Amino acid sequence: MADVVPLTATHGDALVRFTAELPEGDRTFIREDVADAAVVRGWAAGSPGVHRWVAVDGGRVLGYVAVLRLPGWSDHVGEVRLVVAPAGRGAGLGQQLARHAMVQALEAGLTKLVVEVVADQAAALALFSGLGFTGEALLVDHIRDREGRLRDLMVLAHHVGDTWAGMQAVGLTDTLGTP
DSSP states (O other), X not given: OOEEEEOOGGGHHHHHHHHHHSOHHXXXXXXXXXXXXXXXXHHHHOOTTEEEEEEEETTEEEEEEEEEEOXXXXXXXXXXXXXXXXXXXXXXXXXXXXXXXXXXXXHTTOOEEEEEEETTOHHHHHHHHHTTOEEXXXXXXXXXXXXXXXXXXXXXXXXXXXXXXXXXXXXXXXXXXXX
């Protein structure tokens, strides 16, 4: 299993290789232009309000997850962004990264997480649903893929503060050794 570590500038080259090797269909649904190495290196340089981690195995990046704290009156909410290399899929790496992001978001004081998923990405929907995310919105024809087709976007949410409070009430946080 890969190690999940904070993304730092030392991961810059490996992260550029990771994004370059993603299938075109995966890159379509990443907001930033990951074909631009400067954009990807910018992720590794860090930015305020954004926490990023990578799953590494032998110096190779197999997955990436970020939690972006929303600004202003939504500063209790974090947006999760997650992508796993084809070589890392099917072995629980996406779930490992998502769980890591959830714990880190709680530690950062966030009480709600949201993730945007293209409506026909069944594996991603199953992953986040299995972690307790539920549908909040369906945005019809909200994004355009690289071929120009309009696609529906689902917004899933998880009220992590409520979940954490429930875990504390039954003593699970003591068992887990977490805050």
